[in-house]
Amino acid sequence: MSILSFPERGQGGDSTYRGNCSPKVYEWLVQETRARSLLDPVMGGGTSLDVALRLGLKASGSDLSTSPYHQRLKARLERQGARVELGVDATRTDLAALFGQHDLVVAHPAYGTQIVYGSGEGDMSQLGDGDAFLDALQAMTLNMREATTDGGYYVVIIGDTRKQGRYHSYQGPLLGMLPASELRAVRIKAQHNVSSAKQDYGRVRFGLTLHEYVLILQKELPFFQAFGEVVKAQQARLTGTWKAIVRQALTQLGGRADLDTLYDHVFRSAPDRVKQNPNFKAKVRQTLQLLPECQPEERGIWRLAAA
Numbered sequence: 001m002s003i004l005s006f007p008e009r010g011q012g013g014d015s016t017y018r019g020n021c022s023p024k025v026y027e028w029l030v031q032e033t034r035a036r037s038l039l040d041p042v043m044g045g046g047t048s049l050d051v052a053l054r055l056g057l058k059a060s061g062s063d064l065s066t067s068p069y070h071q072r073l074k075a076r077l078e079r080q081g082a083r084v085e086l087g088v089d090a091t092r093t094d095l096a097a098l099f100g101q102h103d104l105v106v107a108h109p110a111y112g113t114q115i116v117y118g119s120g121e122g123d124m125s126q127l128g129d130g131d132a133f134l135d136a137l138q139a140m141t142l143n144m145r146e147a148t149t150d151g152g153y154y155v156v157i158i159g160d161t162r163k164q165g166r167y168h169s170y171q172g173p174l175l176g177m178l179p180a181s182e183l184r185a186v187r188i189k190a191q192h193n194v195s196s197a198k199q200d201y202g203r204v205r206f207g208l209t210l211h212e213y214v215l216i217l218q219k220e221l222p223f224f225q226a227f228g229e230v231v232k233a234q235q236a237r238l239t240g241t242w243k244a245i246v247r248q249a250l251t252q253l254g255g256r257a258d259l260d261t262l263y264d265h266v267f268r269s270a271p272d273r274v275k276q277n278p279n280f281k282a283k284v285r286q287t288l289q290l291l292p293e294c295q296p297e298e299r300g301i302w303r304l305a306a307a
């Protein structure tokens, strides 16, 4: 199933909790992963824990909020056999030390600025749309990874937002900050019964955003290898591919440059890439040959061909 669409919400959780998720999504995840234990560090209205308890899994969960609502929810879930901790910042607390490891660690974090939870210091719904939020999202996911058993799954459910005409997508940047070889699937989850969809937005170009992504990763690499992949992925994101670097250098140099000037520009603009390739000058020359839009003008001088 590549698109998860459950018009009937299903059984469990609290349909009035802002940003709640359909229990059927968690049922599907438990079924596909064959998990026997579930941890949700941003449990909100407790949907995932209700599903885990109903299906006979060991269920653990936490939330940053310590509100009376969450105190009551904790009491109910604990009576039913779950373990719940409140006032836990999923981006900073060592979840593995607090809860031990689980086969399925799943989070549906707050994102964007449309719903503000006001859950306390570290509330992800108050970090905005930029780097502070992405850093917190990465920290939470890597923290979840540590609380996952070897061979188990860590899953993030997250959507996109649009604010003042600007579209923010978080799943792409997040995947670029995680161990790429642990990615097992990305599924689209259709959103039903979204309160904003009931308001009259007039004619929104490209329509409303009524989906989220389910990012499914499996923990299998040793710690240092996983973090090595994360570092490499982040470096690649910062510096781009060789084609992108060379194309950008020539553009920034006004569309025409001699090789020495190009080497110098690349050396300064992509130091991480240069460090990885001591013979980077040969790499620049090879890349120039591969780019159809770059043409030799005379010996040692290259230019961007007009379109």
Ligand SMILES: C[S@@+](CC[C@H](N)C(=O)[O-])C[C@H]1O[C@@H](n2cnc3c(N)ncnc32)[C@H](O)[C@@H]1O
Pocket (backbone or CB within 6 Å): 013, 014, 017, 018, 019, 020, 021, 022, 041, 042, 043, 044, 045, 046, 047, 048, 062, 063, 064, 065, 088, 089, 090, 091, 108, 109, 110, 117, 119, 122, 123, 124, 125
């Ligand atoms: C989208 S809701 C989760 C909804 C849940 N999936 C459900 O079905 O009810 C996100 C939750 O993250 C919590 N939260 C925000 N920042 C957090 C943080 N840094 N650590 C832990 N929980 C956080 C909020 O209090 C909120 O309850």
